[in-house]
Amino acid sequence: MITQKLIKRRPLSIELLMPFVSIVLVFVPIVVLKPNILNYFGIHLLLNMAIPLVLATIAQMFAMTIGEIDFSLGNLVSLVTCIVGTTLAKNPVLAIALLIGILLIYMVLGALFYLKNIPSIVVTIGLSFIWTGVAVIIQPSPGGNVPAWIVNMMGYKPPLIPMPLLFMVGIAIILMLILFRTKFGVLLRGVGGNKRAVEQSGHSVLKVQMFVFLLVGLFGILSGTALAGITTSADARIAQNYTMIAVASVLLGGGSFSGGTVSAVGVVLGACTMTMVGTLLTFLKVSPDWQIGTQGIIILAVLFVNSQLKQKGRVRYV
Amino acid sequence: MSSSANTLSRINLINAYLSKNRWIWSYVGVVILYVLTGFVSDNPFQTFTASIGFSSFLILVGLGQMLVITNGPGNIDLSIPYTLAFAGSFSLKMTAGIDQGIFLGLVIAVLSGLIIGTLNFVLIRYALIPPMIATLANSFIIRTLTIVYFRGMLIKPPKALEHFVNTRILGLPTLFVLMLLLSAVIHVVLNKTSYGRGIQAIGQNPKAAYLSSIKVNYYKLITYALSGLFAGIAGFLLASYTGGATLGMGGEYQSNSIAVVVVGGTSIAGGDSNVQGIVGASILLYLVTNFLNIIGVGASYRSIITGIVIVSIILATGRGRGKN
Numbered sequence: 041m042i043t044q045k046l047i048k049r050r051p052l053s054i055e056l057l058m059p060f061v062s063i064v065l066v067f068v069p070i071v072v073l074k075p076n077i078l079n080y081f082g083i084h085l086l087l088n089m090a091i092p093l094v095l096a097t098i099a100q101m102f103a104m105t106i107g108e109i110d111f112s113l114g115n116l117v118s119l120v121t122c123i124v125g126t127t128l129a130k131n132p133v134l135a136i137a138l139l140i141g142i143l144l145i146y147m148v149l150g151a152l153f154y155l156k157n158i159p160s161i162v163v164t165i166g167l168s169f170i171w172t173g174v175a176v177i178i179q180p181s182p183g184g185n186v187p188a189w190i191v192n193m194m195g196y197k198p199p200l201i202p203m204p205l206l207f208m209v210g211i212a213i214i215l216m217l218i219l220f221r222t223k224f225g226v227l228l229r230g231v232g233g234n235k236r237a238v239e240q241s242g243h244s245v246l247k248v249q250m251f252v253f254l255l256v257g258l259f260g261i262l263s264g265t266a267l268a269g270i271t272t273s274a275d276a277r278i279a280q281n282y283t284m285i286a287v288a289s290v291l292l293g294g295g296s297f298s299g300g301t302v303s304a305v306g307v308v309l310g311a312c313t314m315t316m317v318g319t320l321l322t323f324l325k326v327s328p329d330w331q332i333g334t335q336g337i338i339i340l341a342v343l344f345v346n347s348q349l350k351q352k353g354r355v356r357y358v
Numbered sequence: 359m360s361s362s363a364n365t366l367s368r369i370n371l372i373n374a375y376l377s378k379n380r381w382i383w384s385y386v387g388v389v390i391l392y393v394l395t396g397f398v399s400d401n402p403f404q405t406f407t408a409s410i411g412f413s414s415f416l417i418l419v420g421l422g423q424m425l426v427i428t429n430g431p432g433n434i435d436l437s438i439p440y441t442l443a444f445a446g447s448f449s450l451k452m453t454a455g456i457d458q459g460i461f462l463g464l465v466i467a468v469l470s471g472l473i474i475g476t477l478n479f480v481l482i483r484y485a486l487i488p489p490m491i492a493t494l495a496n497s498f499i500i501r502t503l504t505i506v507y508f509r510g511m512l513i514k515p516p517k518a519l520e521h522f523v524n525t526r527i528l529g530l531p532t533l534f535v536l537m538l539l540l541s542a543v544i545h546v547v548l549n550k551t552s553y554g555r556g557i558q559a560i561g562q563n564p565k566a567a568y569l570s571s572i573k574v575n576y577y578k579l580i581t582y583a584l585s586g587l588f589a590g591i592a593g594f595l596l597a598s599y600t601g602g603a604t605l606g607m608g609g610e611y612q613s614n615s616i617a618v619v620v621v622g623g624t625s626i627a628g629g630d631s632n633v634q635g636i637v638g639a640s641i642l643l644y645l646v647t648n649f650l651n652i653i654g655v656g657a658s659y660r661s662i663i664t665g666i667v668i669v670s671i672i673l674a675t676g677r678g679r680g681k682n
Contacts, residue, residue, distance in 0.1 A: 109490075111613075152673065159626035161434075162672050165613045169665030176658035284436075284494050297432055297488050329509075333502025336495040340487060343495075347486035 058346050059293050059309035066316045073323045080202055087204035088194070090315035092117065092267035093285065094211060097293070097311040099259035100286035102252050105232045107299030108153065108160040110256050112168035114282035116142070118275065119175040120264020125184030125274025143257045150253025154246050168283075175276035184274030194269030208308055215304035228252060232299030288339050289314045292346070313342075380623035381635030383671055384642050391645040398652050405652065407531060409644035414533040415599075416614055416640040418592040420622070421544050422585030423615040424636055426489075428548075429581055430561040430628030433489050437478055437497035438589045438615055439608030444500050445470040446593030446603035447508035450515055457518040463594060471590020474500060475583040482582070483575060504605055515598035523599045533595065538637065545633040553577055561628030614643060621671045642667075 070086070071078060077086055096117055103110045110116075120139070127135040149167075153160050196203050219225040227248045230238040239245050267279060293310030294303040317338050321331050376382060395402040419438050426435045449467035453459035474496065481492035525532045548554035556577045559567040568574050589608075597603035620626050621642070622635020646667055650660045 156673065158672055159620065162617065162620040162626060163669055165617055166665045166668030166672065168613060169661045169668065173658045173660070173662030173665065176661070180658075284491070288491055288495075291488065291491060297490070329505050330502055333499045336498025336502075339491065339495045339498075340481065340485065343487045343491060344485040 058342075058349065059303070059306040059313070062292060062342050063309050063313045063316070066313050066320055070316060070320050070323060073320075080197075080200075083205060084197070084202040086316065086319060087202065087208065087312065088270055090312045091194070091204055091207055092263045092270065092279070093282065093289065093315050094208065094308055094311040095259050095263035095266060096279070096282045097286045097289040097307055098211070098215060099256045099263065100283075101290045101293075101295055101302060101307050102228070102255045102259070103160065104287070104290050104295055104297065105228055105299055105302045106249065106252055107232055107297075108252075109164070109287070109297075110260075111161050111164040111283060112171055113164075113256075113260055113286055114280040114284075115168040115171035115175070116257070116260040117264040117267060117279035117282050118277055119171040119178075120261050121268040121271070121278055122175045122179040122184065122274040122276055124190060124265050124268040125186045125272075126179045129185050129187055139261055142261065143254060146253040146257030147250050150250040150256075151246060153253075154249045172276060179274040179276055182273055182275040182278070184268075186268045186272045186274070190265060190269040191272055194266060208312065212305050212308045215307065219302060219304055224248070224251065229302060232301075285314055286311070288343075292339075292342055381632045381638060382623075383674060384622055384635055384638030387642045387667070387671065388638055388645060391642065391649055395645070395649050395652065398649070403529075405648050406645070407526075407529065409648050410534045410641050411531040411599075413637075413640040413644045414531060414537045415592045415596045416611065416618060416643065417534075417537040417541065417637055418588050418595075419585075419611050419615045420618040420636040420640055421541065421633070422588035424619045424622075424624050424631055424633070425544075425557065425581045426585045427616075427619055427624060427626060428557050428561045428628055428631045429578055430564055433561075433578075433581075433628065434616065435475075435478065435493050435582065435585045435589075436490060436612065437474060437493040437500065438585070439610075439612045440497040440501040440504060441471060441474045441586055441589040442593035442596065442608030442611060443603065443605055444474070444504045444508075444593070445590035446597035446607055447504055447513075447605075449590075449594045450513040450597050450603050451508065453513075453516050453519070455514045455516055457516045460516050460519050463516075463519075464591075467590045467594035468587060469590075471587040471593075472583050473586070474590070475586020476579065478586065479579045479582040483578065501605075508603070509605070513602060515601065519598045520601070523595055533599075541633050541637055548631055548633065553580060557581055558629050558631065561625075561630070563629075617668050618643060621668060 074082075076082060096113055100110060100113055120142075123135050123138050127138065145167075149160075149163060152158065153163070198206065219228070227238060227243055230243075231245055231248050231252075235245055238248070263282070264279070268274060271278065289310035290307060291297075291310075292313060293306030293308070295301060295307065317335055318331070321334055326334055392402060392406060395405050399405050419442070423435055423438065426433050445467045448470055449463040452466045453463035478489075478493050478496055481487050481496060482489050485492070487495075523533055527535050546554075548558065556567065556572045556574075559570070559572055560574055560577060564574060589611075592611075593603070593608065596607060600607070618636055618639035622637075622639040623632040624630065624635060643664065646664055647660055650663060655663070
């Protein structure tokens with residue numbers, strides 16, 4: 041009886057509620073300020089810009105779940121807008137080759153991080169120089185010509201339910217299935233929690249790591265494509281702050297730097313919250329000068345509450 | 359037979375030495391680049407001194423970043439660029455462009471750096487926010503303050519200061535010589551003082567460090583404050599060197615400060631630091647840029663090649679599995 045009590049699963053902890061609480065805290069003021077946002081087109085506009093950020097956040101989440109980080113993500117997303125917005129129309133074969141090349145580079149790096157035991161943060165810093173360099177060569181100044189099918193796809197308006205909303209629900213379900221219903225998902229979280237344990241149970245950490253970085257590259261490419269479709273432009277610097285906003289979104293969604301913990305719904309909600317913070321500040325008529333600082337304060341406040349909930353009762357040495 | 363065994367053991371020795379002293383790679387790079395510059399330039403020494411002139415600022419912020427990274431996994435300072443811009447703008451404004459104001463400017467630069475660094479520590483320790491996000495969010499706030507209070511003001515640095523940062527000692531830029539001295543001091547601090555040994559111990563195992571009564575919090579506070587301080591002074595000097603402070607003046611120091619730390623052989627996992635490497639890697643980074651500039655490579659290709667250099671040095675110096 042006692043043992044049964046001991047091995048009983050911990051009930052859903054309060055920290056899992058954080059992403060829900062924070063999105064409500066941002067969404068409610070938006071609705072109060074602009075009640076007419078609560079219709080089909082309002083929701084479409086509000087959430088459309090969140091799509092690329094959600095995809096970038098998922099990319100960063102995969103890296104962070106195994107305790108790594110991609111410091112070049114924002115540069116990659118920008119590069120992809122250039123490839124999609126410029127090269128794809130002019131020379132489709134080259135564009136596809138470049139995208140496949142990116143995926144291969146990510147896979148090779150994933151293997152090298154494991155085999156040579158090198159820190160992903162520094163290699164991806166080097167990578168960020170390379171992405172931006174290539175992007176500027178492709179598209180020296182913002183412009184380009186995004187193929188119509190991508191623009192139409194991002195502007196798709198299904199009956200009744202706005203496309204971004206459908207997308208958010210769909211991607212959350214897919215993510216949940218990947219993370220919690222597949223062997224890869226178990227291994228992924230296992231590598232983040234205890235690499236050695238996964239190794240000694242006879243699984244190849246190398247394969248997991250290569251696949252994880254393949255997914256980082258893939259979701260980075262999806263994010264860039266979505267962004268190009270929404271902004272209809274190729275810009276080598278458009279998404280540079282995605283790197284860190286994605287990290288903040290993962291943390292907001294219940295992930296952690298040390299890896300192992302992850303929440304599919306949390307990640308999607310976290311990225312939506314981060315996008316809506318910008319909208320809210322605009323609605324509040326905060327001057328553009330103050331916006332980035334206010335965003336900083338909001339990130340700090342949310343993570344402060346988050347950390348207080350998480351750390352309760354734990355001994356800290358540092 | 360015995361001679362081949364001898365060679366083998368010698369190669370092993372060299373390998374062991376290189377893997378223990380990974381900072382050597384950055385100096386190897388500097389020598390190669392210097393020779394390459396000799397082929398394309400009439401006066402390679404001039405290119406070299408120009409590079410080390412600019413590398414002084416990178417050495418300064420790199421030392422701060424190194425101390426932070428020494429504190430172990432996760433510790434990183436992403437507030438450096440806007441600390442630099444804020445301190446540079448604020449301090450130059452306080453000098454009012456006259457020589458009598460230099461001291462006040464320096465005091466302001468030092469104080470801004472120390473306060474921002476302390477704030478970083480408070481956010482990390484007491485708000486329990488991961489350093490990467492804490493320092494970044496803090497720098498968002500500082501960026502806003504810089505925009506609001508110092509936008510569009512290009513304040514000329516005082517004449518005497520502008521002259522000083524451009525002087526040379528024995529053909530080398532004075533600033534660079536000063537940074538060498540500072541590096542030597544930091545080297546001694548790291549290896550001989552309780553603070554230096556303390557942060558290396560924290561980097562290796564914070565729990566063990568705490569249990570052996572190392573003042574973990576106090577040392578971390580000093581570390582983040584020092585990183586802020588170095589960035590603040592770098593802002594003051596850089597603004598004087600380039601003829602005025604701008605909002606974007608610190609941009610390149612974000613990635614570069616981390617890159618030189620690791621290219622210089624410091625472990626990103628903390629607890630194992632290397633000062634000589636910072637100097638070598640900083641010079642290398644600017645030599646690469648200047649060399650590519652001389653042979654007429656455009657900015658975007660320069661960026662790609664810089665990235666390749668950073669990635670390949672990291673790959674060359676990787677420790678291999680299980681040797682961490």
